[in-house]
Amino acid sequence: MLQLGCTNESTRPDSFIRLAKGSGKSGQAVIEVDLSRASSGGLAKPDASEPADWERIFHVHAETAPGVDWRNLPPVQGSFRVVNNLLTFEPIFPLQAGVNYHAVFESATAGAIVATLRLEAPPAQRETIVSQVCPTANALPENLLKFYLHFSAPMSQGRAYRHIHLLNAQNEKIDLPFLEVDEELWNPDGTRLTLLFDPGRIKSGLLPREQDGPVLQEGHAYTLKVDATWPDANGAPLRHGFTKQFGVTAPDVEMPSPARWNITTPEAGSTSPLTLDFPEPLDHALLQRLLWIEDAGKHSVEGQVHVRDAERQWAFVPSRAWKDGDYRVVVGTGLEDLAGNSVARPFEVDRVQRPDDAFIPSHVTLDFKVGD
Amino acid sequence: MQRSLAGLFAATLAGIFASTPVAAPYQKGDVRLQSIGPLATGPDGVLFVSDPKAASIIAIKTATKPTDKAAGGFKVEQLNAKVAAVLGASADQVRIVDLAVDTASQTAYLSVVRGQGAGANAAVVSVRPGGKLRVLPLKDVQHAVAKLPNAPADQETGQGRRRRNQRMESITDLAFVKGKVIVAGLSNEEFSSTLRTLPFPFEGSHNGTGVRIFHGAHGRYETSSPVRTFVSYDIDGAPHILAAYTCTPLVKIPMVELKPGSSVVGETIAELGNRNRPIDMIVYRKNGRDHLLMANSSRGVMKITTEKLGNYKGITERVPGGGTKGVPYETLADWTEIRQLAELDGQHALVVRGTDGEGLNLEAVRLP
Numbered sequence: 001m002l003q004l005g006c007t008n009e010s011t012r013p014d015s016f017i018r019l020a021k022g023s024g025k026s027g028q029a030v031i032e033v034d035l036s037r038a039s040s041g042g043l044a045k046p047d048a049s050e051p052a053d054w055e056r057i058f059h060v061h062a063e064t065a066p067g068v069d070w071r072n073l074p075p076v077q078g079s080f081r082v083v084n085n086l087l088t089f090e091p092i093f094p095l096q097a098g099v100n101y102h103a104v105f106e107s108a109t110a111g112a113i114v115a116t117l118r119l120e121a122p123p124a125q126r127e128t129i130v131s132q133v134c135p136t137a138n139a140l141p142e143n144l145l146k147f148y149l150h151f152s153a154p155m156s157q158g159r160a161y162r163h164i165h166l167l168n169a170q171n172e173k174i175d176l177p178f179l180e181v182d183e184e185l186w187n188p189d190g191t192r193l194t195l196l197f198d199p200g201r202i203k204s205g206l207l208p209r210e211q212d213g214p215v216l217q218e219g220h221a222y223t224l225k226v227d228a229t230w231p232d233a234n235g236a237p238l239r240h241g242f243t244k245q246f247g248v249t250a251p252d253v254e255m256p257s258p259a260r261w262n263i264t265t266p267e268a269g270s271t272s273p274l275t276l277d278f279p280e281p282l283d284h285a286l287l288q289r290l291l292w293i294e295d296a297g298k299h300s301v302e303g304q305v306h307v308r309d310a311e312r313q314w315a316f317v318p319s320r321a322w323k324d325g326d327y328r329v330v331v332g333t334g335l336e337d338l339a340g341n342s343v344a345r346p347f348e349v350d351r352v353q354r355p356d357d358a359f360i361p362s363h364v365t366l367d368f369k370v371g372d
Numbered sequence: 373m374q375r376s377l378a379g380l381f382a383a384t385l386a387g388i389f390a391s392t393p394v395a396a397p398y399q400k401g402d403v404r405l406q407s408i409g410p411l412a413t414g415p416d417g418v419l420f421v422s423d424p425k426a427a428s429i430i431a432i433k434t435a436t437k438p439t440d441k442a443a444g445g446f447k448v449e450q451l452n453a454k455v456a457a458v459l460g461a462s463a464d465q466v467r468i469v470d471l472a473v474d475t476a477s478q479t480a481y482l483s484v485v486r487g488q489g490a491g492a493n494a495a496v497v498s499v500r501p502g503g504k505l506r507v508l509p510l511k512d513v514q515h516a517v518a519k520l521p522n523a524p525a526d527q528e529t530g531q532g533r534r535r536r537n538q539r540m541e542s543i544t545d546l547a548f549v550k551g552k553v554i555v556a557g558l559s560n561e562e563f564s565s566t567l568r569t570l571p572f573p574f575e576g577s578h579n580g581t582g583v584r585i586f587h588g589a590h591g592r593y594e595t596s597s598p599v600r601t602f603v604s605y606d607i608d609g610a611p612h613i614l615a616a617y618t619c620t621p622l623v624k625i626p627m628v629e630l631k632p633g634s635s636v637v638g639e640t641i642a643e644l645g646n647r648n649r650p651i652d653m654i655v656y657r658k659n660g661r662d663h664l665l666m667a668n669s670s671r672g673v674m675k676i677t678t679e680k681l682g683n684y685k686g687i688t689e690r691v692p693g694g695g696t697k698g699v700p701y702e703t704l705a706d707w708t709e710i711r712q713l714a715e716l717d718g719q720h721a722l723v724v725r726g727t728d729g730e731g732l733n734l735e736a737v738r739l740p
Contacts, residue, residue, distance in 0.1 A: 064456035065463040065730075072450075073457035077507045091460045092507055093486055093493050099462050145563055154489040158467040176647050179618055180669075181600075182469070183409065183542035185560035188425055190489055192538055194560040200620050200646060204593045208620060208646030233489025285538055285561045340563045340596075347563070349594040 017103050017115035019095075020088075028094040029119060031103050033058055033087040038105070054080035056106065060089060063100040070102055097121030124236030128153040130226050133244050134284035135338050137310040141252040142218045143202050145340040145347070147195040148284055149226065154190035154233040163230035164195065166215070167223040174222075177201075177215040190233060194285075204348060216248045252339040255346050256282060258331050258366055268324045268371035273306070273315040276329065276366075281311035283336045290332030293318075294365075296325050311338075324371030331364050397573060403430055403510040408483045408494035411472035414548040414572065419472070419481055419508075421496060422543040422555065426519075429546070429553055429570060433514035434498075436477035444720050446478070446501040446736035451724065453731070455497050458505050459486045468732065471712035473722050480714070480722055480734065481508070499734060518574040520555065541566070548572065549604040549627070550611060556599040558618075565598035567613070569630055584635040585625075587617055594637060597621075603653040603664070608682040614641075616650035616666065622698070624681060641681065642698030644671065652713035654721060656739050665713065665721065665739075666701075673707035675740055676700075704740055 016037035024030045059075035078091035095101060098121040105113045132150040149164075161184075166177040178195050185194035200208035201215050216222060228241035260279055266272035274293060284307055293301040293316055303318035333344035340347035344360040407425035414420060417434045448454065456463040469483040480499040485492055496508035520541075541557040548554075553570045565585040587597035602615040604627070611627040615638060623638030630636065644650070649669035655678070656663055664676040677700055711732065712724035720736040727733055 060460075062457050062460050062462070064453045064461070064466075068450060068453045068463075070457075073454055074505055075457070076460035077458045078460075093459055093461070093495070094491070096461045096465060096487070099460075101460070156488045158485070180649065181542065181544070181558065181618065183424070183544065183558070185542060185558070186540065187538040187560065188540055189538075196563070199563070199595070199597070199618060203587075203595050206621065207643040211646050231488075233491075235488070283561070289537075289539060289561065334562050334564075336562065342562070347595060351588070351592055351594055 017105060017113070017117075019117045019119070021119075023088070024090045024094075026094075028090070030088050030090045031060055031101070031117065032089075033103075033105060034085065035082070035087055036085040038107070054082075054087065054089075058087060058089060058106070059104050060091070061102045061104065062096075063102070070100075076101070095119055124232075124234045126236050126239045128155070128232035128236065129239050130242035133224065133242070135281050135311055136284075137281050138244075138246045139249050140216070140246050141250065141339050142214055142216050142248050143251040143253075143339040143347070144216060144248075145197060145199075145202065145336075145338065147224065149193045149195060151191045151193075151232070155186075155193070156231045156233055156235070157184050157186060157190060160184045160193055160230075163227040165225040165227070167225055169221045171223070174215060192285075202347075218248050218250050221245065221247050252280070252337060252341065253346055253348070254280075254337075255341045256280065256335060256337045256343050258329075258343060258364060261366070263329070263366065263368055265368050265370060266322050269321050271318055271321050273317045274327075274329075274368070275316075276314045277309075278312050278314075281338055282314075283338065284311050286332075286335050287311065287314050290335045292316075292330050294328050294330055296327070301327070322370045325369070327368050327370060329366040329368065331366065333360055333362060333364060398431075398433065398514050398516045400512060400514055403432060403513060403515050405430070405494035405510070407492075408469055408485060408496070409543040410470040410546040411481050411483045411496070412546040412548050412553070413472050413474045413481070414553075417474060417477060418548075418572075419474070419496070420546055420548060420553055421483065422546050423494070424540060424543045427541065428520060429518045429555060429574075431516045431518075431553075431572065431574065432496075432508070432510075434474070434479075434508070436474055436479050438476040439478050441478065441501070444717075444736050444738070446480075446716065446720070446722060446734070448499060448503045448505075448734040449727075451499075451732045451734045454505055455482060455484055456486075458497060458507055459484065459493075459495060461486050463730070468712070468724065471714050471722065471724055471734075473714040473716050475715060475717055478717070480716075501736075516574045518553070518570045520557075520568060520570075544599060545601045547602065547604060549613075554602070554604075554613070554630075556602060556615075558598040563598075564596045565617075567599065567630060567636075583630050583632075585615070586635060586637045587621060587623065588637045588639065597638065600650045601653050603655050605655050605662070605664070605678065605681070612681075614653065614655075614664065614681075616644070616653065618649065620644050620646065620648060620650070622650075622666070622676075640698065642676065642701065644668065644674065644701075651711065654713060654715045656715060656718070656721075658739055663740075665704075667707075667710045667713040667723075671703065673704045673710050673713070674701045675704055707737065707740075 016034040020032045021029045061070040063070050076091050078089055081088050097119040101117045103115045129152050131152045134148040161180045166174045179198050197215055200206045224244040226242040228238045262277040264275040287307050288305050303316050306315040334342050336342045405423050407423055409422040409424045412420040417436045419432045419434050421430045453463050456466040465487050467485045472481045478501050482497045484495045498506050498508050540560050544558050545556045553572050555568045557566045567583045586594050588594045597617040599615045600618045602613050605612050605614050613625045616622050621640045622642040623640050625638050648671045651667040653666045662678040666674045709726035710723050714722050716722040716736055723737055725733050
């Protein structure tokens with residue numbers, strides 16, 4: 001077997017096996033074999049005409065992991081084509097920068113000839129940070145259901161939980177405080193992770209809670225810690241780690257009640273915000289999705305939502321000035337507080353105390369008027 | 373101007389899940405996956421692939437042929453390195469999401485994510501008992517797509533009221549049961565669990581059944597409970613779903629209750645211990661008896677008897693002093709490091725098993 005640069009000029013693998021950047025159908029890198037050079041270099045041109053045959057004669061292997069011999073691994077899969085004596089291998093997925101690819105040409109006369117090819121990766125910059133953690137308040141109920149971790153750029157997925165820790169007041173790690181789901185609950189962009197507390201340790205009567213008690217306990221202090229070593233989607237660690245310290249208050253078993261919200265209505269002709277103030281913080285994500293404004297014709301009013309005051313205030317700034325008229329705030333009854341109690345039902349229903357539910361619509365509305 | 377709005381409620385709008393999915397019959401063309409989640413197999417070599425980001429289930433007609441050969445020798449060492457190899461990536465950039473087996477053709481399928489962020493690719497890799505791995509072709513293939521009805525609040529009814537949709541529903545499990553594809557979902561915002569059933573073939577317009585799943589603890593406390601994994605099983609001739617919740621209880625749900633827009637409370641038949649997550653379940657028959665195997669994150673693989681499921685009334689009382697309770701089960705000592713579990717044939721399960729470090733093997737294991 002010949003290795004790159006270890007033979008005479010005419011049969012050097014790099015003289016006829018090369019990486020061609022941007023030559024693939026989607027502009028990706030491909031690997032080319034100059035069959036005319038292979039022949040003129042004294043290597044018999046292989047006798048292959050079907051794409052399946054080419055895989056026997058020319059195969060590319062990735063170095064997938066340290067300590068694993070690439071010769072024992074199946075070849076990278078892709079398509080072959082021959083145009084003007086140029087054999088082109090285009091992998092199904094783009095070649096990965098920083099990985100060694102061993103392109104093996106099975107010559108009838110010279111045996112296997114190997115060229116090692118590699119796309120260089122630009123050094124990954126440590127730029128990504130934890131930009132926000134919700135809830136933003138520092139006093140949180142004992143039955144807190146979740147955190148949202150917001151990042152400034154898409155993160156790597158698949159190993160999230162090993163980079164997130166909950167520490168007690170003695171700085172000791174709490175064992176398995178969160179529900180670890182293989183899917184990891186990311187938003188479509190990969191910039192927000194939903195971190196659920198283990199529901200088995202929140203719900204009454206379940207074995208995990210009976211044996212270990214709740215994760216968070218009223219009157220105690222905790223720290224949520226995110227490791228700086230967590231790689232973002234580009235493979236660069238976070239610019240720095242993140243901590244959030246918080247204290248724990250009594251469990252919250254009350255349902256959010258829109259009847260108790262205070263509304264501040266804007267002046268007609270202005271683009272002043274319509275604001276709702278809540279007696280307790282509500283779920284940051286759901287405040288942006290399950291609350292909106294409709295006009296008298298039931299058309300959604302365009303504008304921007306701002307969640308402020310540690311998720312106790314919802315402010316809506318319209319794109320165009322308010323007109324005189326009747327409006328309504330539409331509230332999806334799935335809107336939850338920090339403990340998962342929604343407008344429709346508490347997180348946990350005690351069927352002894354509350355044997356039946358009243359009919360709960362999917363939405364309720366709060367009417368308001370702009371102008372006289 | 374500030375005033376209280378007490379008493380200004382008005383009830384509006386339709387039920388939470390009364391939306392209709394868009395479905396189509398088989399067509400030839402390219403399957404473009406935005407993401408990939410669990411897999412399931414169906415009759416005649418059909419493979420169901422879930423795409424959570426697109427909120428879709430894609431049925432792909434594969435070209436596999438039935439075989440009578442036993443597959444007990446199925447073993448692929450260094451599975452993750454080999455999957456990475458055919459995808460042309462380093463092993464640390466490849467994540468195996470799920471395993472499904474077409475028992476008729478003895479073909480294993482792995483759903484795989486390659487890469488991270490915007491450059492991530494979804495792929496299905498098939499594995500034959502002899503160890504041959506192939507990337508399942510997704511170009512110009514016979515397939516059918518069923519769009520899952522997402523929560524209606526995701527429908528854009530006006531511009532600007534949301535900056536960007538952050539909501540996504542992960543698909544935690546998928547199965548083909550008696551002519552229907554059943555999909556278990558978990559939202560990244562509301563704490564809720566929805567089971568949806570899609571009649572297959574995905575033809576015509578139908579109501580994508582969305583059923584809110586609750587859990588009743590000791591017949592008293594009732595909570596939303598995401599389903600982690602489930603399997604179908606007939607109890608006294610009536611089809612049921614045996615589901616394991618993320619908060620550990622194993623429950624039974626009669627399939628007849630999975631009606632559009634309804635809410636279902638699963639009845640606890642076992643609590644399987646704390647610090648543990650269910651991973652996969654299969655049902656098999658041996659020596660004239662049915663058994664349930666359940667793989668767990670930290671409590672190994674449990675073999676659960678199914679004999680008393682019919683007359684088992686569920687756990688309604690606490691058992692003092694902790695411990696597990698409900699239907700009896702045994703933990704299989706030699707089934708260690710099981711990450712994925714699927715039925716291979718009448719005598720074997722196929723498992724993805726962890727080895728030293730980050731390595732994974734795919735291997736057939738004789739059913740106990």
